[in-house]
Amino acid sequence: MLHKPIKFQAIEYKGKIVFEKVKLTTFNRIPKLFNDNESCFMFIDKGSFIVRTPNKLVTFEEGSGMLAKCFNYYTETSLKQQLKNETFELIGVLLYPELVKQIFPYQHSIEANNNYNINKIQVDKMLLNFKNSINIILDNPQLADEALILNKLREFIILMTKATQSKSEPEFLKQIFSPYEFSFKKTIENNLYASLSLNELAHLCNMSLSSFNRKFKEIYKESPKKYITSKKLEKATVLLRQNNSRIAEVAYDCGFESTSTFNRLFQKSYQKSPSQFILDTK
Incomplete structure (x- = not known):
């Protein structure tokens, strides 16, 4: 059973959540909140946690960003955090192959640089400004028409291409939708x-x-x-x-x-x- 958030706001496009704001109470371990073919980015606005992947544990602190491919992972907190009953606030961007191809057409390729499943991303001023704009849209969902949603997704893909030092936007998308397989x-x-x-x-x-x-x-x-x-x-x-x-x-x-x-x-x-x-x- 997924951990039930105490607050959840979302913007949908064509029946899929593309932007979200989640507030959670302390938890022990929860799987990723979605199980579609999406990849996601999470701004950690409050709290810190550990992500358990097939090959490693990655710690995400408040103010950092998490870029995750479409694979199975768990989010965990420490016993100390659970005893303190901490809360966690996240702002997320979800990418789906069938949606982003409308913005940046690309083809799956086994030649894509595929050496990660999850990345810790430094949130610079550009990403911080993007996060604040998404926060405004989440608080004012009447603003979220099709043109605005597609433009914000386009902006995000451009920012992630730079943050991951990918050669181009299609190259970034090849990477993000190609999970790295572990034995x-x-x-x-x-x-x-x-x-x-x-x-x-x-x-x-x-x-x-x-x-x-x-x-x-x-x-x-x-x-x-x-x-x-x-x-x-x-x-x-x-x-x-x-x-x-x-x-x-x-x-x-x-x-x-x-x-x-x-x-x-x-x-x-x-x-x-x-x-x-x-x-x-x-």
Whole structure:
């Protein structure tokens, strides 16, 4: 289930959201808010968060911009942020292939520079002025006729072409609609110690749960749950041997959903509790 925003404003063109303003309360982890074939740019107006991609974690601070291709990712916040019940405000621009081709015709190409799925963009004065203009349109939707929407999308594509140092607007669009593919095994390795459910991990791999399970067993020769749990517990034993290691922190660092779950699985695997394990290794 998607996290329900406490405030949401949007401008649509031909039935698709092209500009949006979102205000969210603190969350643990949410998938991208849309699941069409869109790419997007988000101005982070308030708050900071981490984006989990198949290959890395990227931190976005207040005042920065996030350029994301059409791929599956998660937005996450820290436990500290969740306890403080922070709020987050975003202004977004969504690009769809069938719409932007009206402005800058282009052809998909495997030769496009395709070495990223997500980019942190510095918001300069030009982008800041653009954001402020979109904010005005969102607050006054009666202004958003077809000509204005297309002109603002054209302006945005030109600004992004410069921000990404692309050769031309069609070249930028080739890049933004060509997701960079990561291997299944690399995605698993990069997210092994995250507190992801199997459904979430399958989503990150862009697969259904049944396809994910089959692929996982084919590569690792055992079920995802058994393999991932054993790897997390192995890491936990290393951390527990270190001085000043707190059990709750170890459980969190190894990606267990709770300390009680960690204690139960550790006891089942090693026939002793984490606290007894610490005593025995001293």
